[in-house]
Amino acid sequence: MAPTLALLLFGLSALCTTVTSAKVCGRPPVPDGVDTSSLKRVFEVGEEVSLTCEQGYLSSTATSSRITCMAGGQWTESNLACAPKMCPIPRPLQPFAMGRTEAPFRSVLNYTCDDGYVLLGANESRCLHDGTWSHPPPLCKAVNCPLPKPPRDGRIVHDKAVMGTTTIYGQGWTYECNPPKAPSFERGSCKADGTTTEPPICREVSCSVPTNVRNGIITFAVMRQHGYKEKVKYACNEHYTLEGDAEIHCQNTGNWSSKPVCRAPCTVGIKRGRIFYNAKKIWIEDLKPNRVLHGEHVVFYCKNKAEKCGYPVASTCNDGNLPLPECFEEPGKIEYNLKAKSLPSEIRTCATSPTARPTSSASAS
Incomplete structure (x- = not known):
């Protein structure tokens, strides 16, 4: 019995070896865009497969590409490439x-x-x-909003003409009250959630007696308390520059709008040298009077000693302060009087100017 069992087991082993000894090809590797719906998991040697692009892809060849399963278990190469279609x-x-x-x-x-x-x-x-x-x-x-409600004892002035019973998001309006009353707030709009601003309250408002500004005067005003939207006008003393709105008004909060500021002129703080001012190159002693208005620019001249050339550096008058550039060196009396042609303002101008440090100071209110 034992030899018969051994022979039977040997026969089964030989049968298995015979079945698996033949080479096959697995599913072929394909690039993106190739239609894989008809591909099997295993292919026999010599079996051919036609590759095509799936929907939404353009083929690089006019006809389908055929590949073959070879005896070594590999596939022949394919020249097919599939590019996705494009939507404008x-x-x-x-x-x-x-x-x-x-x-x-x-x-x-x-x-x-x-x-x-x-x-x-x-x-x-x-x-x-x-x-x-x-x-x-x-x-x-x-978004549409219902038309806003006017304040009691007042009205609404729309920024743009309104048609129908609605307005659109972003459209605004101004609330006005019957004089002498003022609205608790002045502006309203159609909001993103489709609602409108609730109307303000109209109430009496007054602003205190207006005060003067430093180095300036009130040109038109009665010295009393003022009502909503009443105005006062300012001007500056001679040679002072007005910065801000000359006219202020009494606001709905009971406060005045921002008063202007009178900025002081500057003196060019050198005794010897030449400057560039008001589109002219002038010696400092010819600047009469020695005065530069706020916001005006004065150009000084510095010397590049290594290159033996001069270069300009600008400074700005800021409320009475005109800083001198750090590179500026005021000449001595002898140099100024006897060797004026050697000054930075008179010699060859440098091809490029070194980066100058800031010469303007902070504004004082």
């Missing part, structure tokens, strides 16, 4: 697509609207296999 990006959206004009198959466009706008249409569109989009771009429509 709508022109209005191209700035948001970093300048791209096309998107490949299966790309997705997601749409949103800014606050205060409602999206009409699909919020998503996909690039289809035929090079078209699944949905057209939607529209963003401004």
Whole structure:
């Protein structure tokens, strides 16, 4: 019995060896875009497969590419390449697509609207296999608000003409009260959530007796308390520069709007040298009077000793302060009187100027 069992086991082993000794090919490796729906898991030697591109891809060849399973278990090479079809990006959206004009198959466009706008249409569109989009771009429509209510003892002045019984997001208006009352706030608008600003309260408001400004005068005012929207006008003393609005008004808060400031003129603080001012190159002693108005520029001349040339550096008058450039060196009496032609303002101008340190000071209010 034992020899018969051994022979039977040997026979089964030989049978298994015979079945598995033949080489086969596994599923062929294919690039993206190739249609794999008809590919099997195992192919016999000599078996051929026709490769084609799936929907949404363009083939690099006019006909299908055929590959063959070889005896070594490998596949012959394929010259097929599949490129995705492209969908043209709508022109209005191209700035948001970093300048791209096309998107490949299966790309997705997601749409949103800014606050205060409602999206009409699909919020998503996909690039289809035929090079078209699944949905057209939607529209963003401004939110509608009901017309605002006027304040009691007052009215509304719209920024733009209003038609019908609604207004749109972002549109604004001004609240006005019957004199001498003032609204608790002056502006309203159609808000992003579709609601309008509640009307203000009209109440009597007065501003204190206006005060003068330093180095200036009140040119038109009665020295008394003033009501809402009443105005006062200022001017500066001679040679002082007015900065801000010359006219202020009594606000709905009971405070005056910001008063202007009178900025002082400057003196050019050198005794010897030449400057460039008011489009002219002048010696300092010829600047009569020695006065530069606030905000005006004065150019000084510095010397590049290594290159033996001169270069200009500008400084700005700022409320009575005209800083001298750090590179400026005022000449001595002998040099100025006897060797004026050697001064930085008179010698050859440098081809490039060194970077000068700032010469303007902080503004004083």
